[in-house]
Amino acid sequence: MTSSFPFSPTRNYGLPSCMVSNHASDGCSFGQPSFPKNKKSRELNIVSVATDLPMVVQSPLWKEVAQERKLAAWTSIQQERWEGELCVNGEIPQWLNGTYLRNGPGLWDIGDYNFRHLFDGYATLVGLHFQNGHLMMGHRQIESDAYKAARKSNKLCYREFSEVPKHDNFLAYIGDLANLFSGASLTDNANTGVVQLGDGRVVCLTETIKGSIVIDPSNLDTLGKFEYSDSLGGLVHSAHPIVTQSEFLTLLPDLLNPGYLVARMEPGTNERKVIGRVDCRGGPSPGWVHSFPVTEHYVIVPEMPLRYCAQNLLRAEPTPLYKFEWHPESKAFMHVMCKASGKLVASVEVPLFVTFHFINAYEETDEDGRVIGVVADCCEHNADTTILDNLRLQNLRSWSGEDVLPDARVGRFKIPFDGSSNGELVEALNPDEHGRGMDMCSINPAYLGKKYRYAYACGAQRPCNFPNTLTKIDLEKKKAKNWYDEGAVPSEPFFVARPGATKEDDGVVISMISDKNGEGYALILDASTFEEIARAKFPYGLPYGLHGCWVPKC
Ligand SMILES: CC(=O)/C=C/C=C(C)/C=C/C1=C(C)CCCC1(C)C
Ligand SMILES: CC(/C=C/C=O)=C\C=C\C=O
Numbered sequence: 001m002t003s004s005f006p007f008s009p010t011r012n013y014g015l016p017s018c019m020v021s022n023h024a025s026d027g028c029s030f031g032q033p034s035f036p037k038n039k040k041s042r043e044l045n046i047v048s049v050a051t052d053l054p055m056v057v058q059s060p061l062w063k064e065v066a067q068e069r070k071l072a073a074w075t076s077i078q079q080e081r082w083e084g085e086l087c088v089n090g091e092i093p094q095w096l097n098g099t100y101l102r103n104g105p106g107l108w109d110i111g112d113y114n115f116r117h118l119f120d121g122y123a124t125l126v127g128l129h130f131q132n133g134h135l136m137m138g139h140r141q142i143e144s145d146a147y148k149a150a151r152k153s154n155k156l157c158y159r160e161f162s163e164v165p166k167h168d169n170f171l172a173y174i175g176d177l178a179n180l181f182s183g184a185s186l187t188d189n190a191n192t193g194v195v196q197l198g199d200g201r202v203v204c205l206t207e208t209i210k211g212s213i214v215i216d217p218s219n220l221d222t223l224g225k226f227e228y229s230d231s232l233g234g235l236v237h238s239a240h241p242i243v244t245q246s247e248f249l250t251l252l253p254d255l256l257n258p259g260y261l262v263a264r265m266e267p268g269t270n271e272r273k274v275i276g277r278v279d280c281r282g283g284p285s286p287g288w289v290h291s292f293p294v295t296e297h298y299v300i301v302p303e304m305p306l307r308y309c310a311q312n313l314l315r316a317e318p319t320p321l322y323k324f325e326w327h328p329e330s331k332a333f334m335h336v337m338c339k340a341s342g343k344l345v346a347s348v349e350v351p352l353f354v355t356f357h358f359i360n361a362y363e364e365t366d367e368d369g370r371v372i373g374v375v376a377d378c379c380e381h382n383a384d385t386t387i388l389d390n391l392r393l394q395n396l397r398s399w400s401g402e403d404v405l406p407d408a409r410v411g412r413f414k415i416p417f418d419g420s421s422n423g424e425l426v427e428a429l430n431p432d433e434h435g436r437g438m439d440m441c442s443i444n445p446a447y448l449g450k451k452y453r454y455a456y457a458c459g460a461q462r463p464c465n466f467p468n469t470l471t472k473i474d475l476e477k478k479k480a481k482n483w484y485d486e487g488a489v490p491s492e493p494f495f496v497a498r499p500g501a502t503k504e505d506d507g508v509v510i511s512m513i514s515d516k517n518g519e520g521y522a523l524i525l526d527a528s529t530f531e532e533i534a535r536a537k538f539p540y541g542l543p544y545g546l547h548g549c550w551v552p553k554c
């Protein structure tokens with residue numbers, strides 16, 4: 001599949017000349033930033049105080065506007081879509097040909113209703129298209145049913161991560177409850193991640209199964225729902241499937257009979273086939289599985305004591321743990337399933353933990369090559385659930401300089417295969433190496449499931465209220481190298497390998513930065529030195545995004 005934003009300077013009405021230039025690095029001052037008006041684009045016209053104001057206006061609202069612009073990461077996107085070439089400062093490697101897609105919840109306001117949590121926003125997809133040292137950027141909203149209905153009726157119509165539509169009367173409330181159980185009222189707002197399947201299709205995902213949406217990476221168009229053709233049912237799945245050229249592995253929590261289905265889908269099909277099932281050892285419901293790790297031969301099923309909560313699902317107003325509940329008494333477990341047979345080969349109790357993201361896992365062998373256990377690493381929040389409520393927008397927007405980001409670390413699970421009842425959870429390196437912030441990780445995908453040395457993630461330079469550095473973790477030397485730009489919020493550092501590379505860190509790391517002035521830029525670091533090699537300013541700051549994928553040019 002080729003991926004290229006259709007580029008023609010005439011498409012970019014009103015853009016600074018350098019942005020419609022075919023030449024990179026040729027004088028990149030945009031002057032006073034403005035929202036460029038692409039004739040094809042529709043102004044959203046539904047958000048924030050800044051929307052209706054020309055950006056150079058001197059008005060009593062100016063300070064407010066400036067303050068709003070300083071927080072581009074947490075401010076709703078102003079335009080439905082945009083595309084154009086960016087000026088590049090520095091040099092993008094000639095080998096970097098393809099598209100980095102990043103998905104995230106970029107629109108948090110609908111009508112006069114303002115969402116409260118980071119995870120609620122309607123999905124904004126951003127594409128960075130690299131070609132022969134040039135960089136095109138485009139963004140656009142994903143046309144989920146939830147987004148389209150909200151735009152049409154100017155109100156929330158589906159249940160989002162923390163928001164529930166208001167009911168006009170009791171009957172409507174009862175109808176909504178029925179729709180919750182059938183899944184009809186759940187959101188399909190695919191705002192969490194984006195993956196390219198082995199067959200080339202590109203799918204945006206969230207935690208509701210219905211929120212799997214196929215897009216066209218060349219122009220970011222929404223192509224339609226990804227319909228699973230099997231009859232596995234269920235309403236939710238892990239937001240982070242494991243996707244390789246040969247398979248798509250997913251976990252489906254079973255909320256009725258607490259457990260997890262492990263399923264596999266082959267490229268070119270829409271049919272998930274069950275590999276096996278894990279029964280929960282704690283209760284009353286399965287633990288939240290935002291992500292899970294795999295090794296070459298095993299799928300690791302985490303059972304976190306932060307569990308789905310039926311009561312909280314029914315609530316109209318969110319609790320600090322949203323749809324979940326913390327059950328320390330139910331304990332924490334890690335289960336290991338053989339991918340080929342579906343049999344459980346280990347199931348151990350582990351210390352309590354809280355994680356969104358597993359980083360990687362691998363098998364440990366003895367001198368005869370027999371597997372004696374697995375190691376699984378994650379971004380672990382010190383068994384403290386407060387991070388979830390810290391991601392409320394009000395919290396993110398109103399930082400007053402105190403150090404309020406809870407500590408996190410690279411949590412390393414050691415799961416023995418000798419029948420032990422317990423596994424270990426240790427720190428893979430001293431968390432001070434990365435400022436005790438740790439989330440939004442990536443690795444070299446060639447090392448998925450294998451012994452690896454490097455991870456890239458967001459760390460912290462304190463004081464802060466959100467991870468504000470990019471960090472390269474060396475798990476062998478137990479050291480980190482950090483990138484920091486004062487006041488900036490960087491998104492997930494995404495590793496792309498140089499074609500033909502033999503070293504694990506031979507490649508680049510791509511991130512999108514919201515800077516302290518309310519502006520934003522794409523940043524390209526050399527993954528080996530972790531030094532900046534290029535940056536390209538966006539026409540305006542973009543909202544924070546979550547996860548991305550690389551679509552190589554073929
Ligand atoms: C953005 C992110 O990381 C997580 C998004 C999670 C979502 C949208 C979860 C939605 C859910 C519902 C709408 C009801 C059922 C439970 C749950 C999966 C939390
Ligand atoms: C952004 C985030 C956590 C930051 C904590 O330090 C988690 C995102 C989770 C969803 O993808």
Ligand SMILES: [Fe+2]
Nearest residue numbers: 239290356547
């Ligand atoms: Fe995630």
